[in-house]
Amino acid sequence: MSKPDISNAEFDVLDVLWERNPASASDVVQTLSSHKEWHEKTIKTLLSRLVKKGVIGFEKQQRQYLYYPLIAREDYTAQEAESFVGKLFKGKITPLVAGFATQKTLSKDDVNELKALIAQWEEDND
Amino acid sequence: MSKPDISNAEFDVLDVLWERNPASASDVVQTLSSHKEWHEKTIKTLLSRLVKKGVIGFEKQQRQYLYYPLIAREDYTAQEAESFVGKLFKGKITPLVAGFATQKTLSKDDVNELKALIAQWEEDND
DNA sequence: AAACATCGATTACAAGTGTAATCTTAAATG
């Protein structure tokens, strides 16, 4: 039972369901309408594909369906992060962080959060 | 001039060229043979596609071609990292690092490197 | 009740991808 691939377009739909769950197809359509130019039919297709892939489920509510995710965002991102970092950085996050550090995409707040993370890690692993 | 998409299979080929450059098709085939089950023809196809996409170039060496990357690994990974983190973590690396921290994929060495990175960052941005 | 709107299901269709096989041509070998 290998994790199904979730395409980019599918991800955007799934992401709505992670935010607002359960949601009808038209809820999703409405939510996405603010930042995507997708036709309603397109979104319905994506919902169907996610259902077929076993990524989301639904309950019949009269005539509409109410959809909900079957996987947690954290689990998904954890897996994706691991495979991404595995592929591009041999599994090490530090080069990734280093890239962000030099690329100027790191703020003082980010750095403080990182420090807190490290402090926590050290407390736990000692 | 939008960056061409590089598929997963293509990436593995490109990655060989980042390691060993320039290289003939059979060099790439040999290098990949250790960890991939790909047919020689498949790899040739991938090389051609990378050429067509403008990701790699080549020089005719008699009858064979010598291929070489046209983009730097660092540039590619930087772009990918940014879009990945943008997509999954709203552009913040800290949640990614946090995931690694709790997921146990973080070693003492990693933490030390992170600390060094932070120290360096603080020195630079002050 | 008849017409219409709307749901999900099914079908569409081009581009990209994984994974090669075949073709053409030129080099190597007998």
Next chain:
DNA sequence: CATTTAAGATTACACTTGTAATCGATGTTT
């Protein structure tokens, strides 16, 4: 020199993805 080999070019083909349109059934409206 004739033939076999091997390099890249071209073609193949099923599956996925983006992006919908159409279909059949069921609610809704007049």
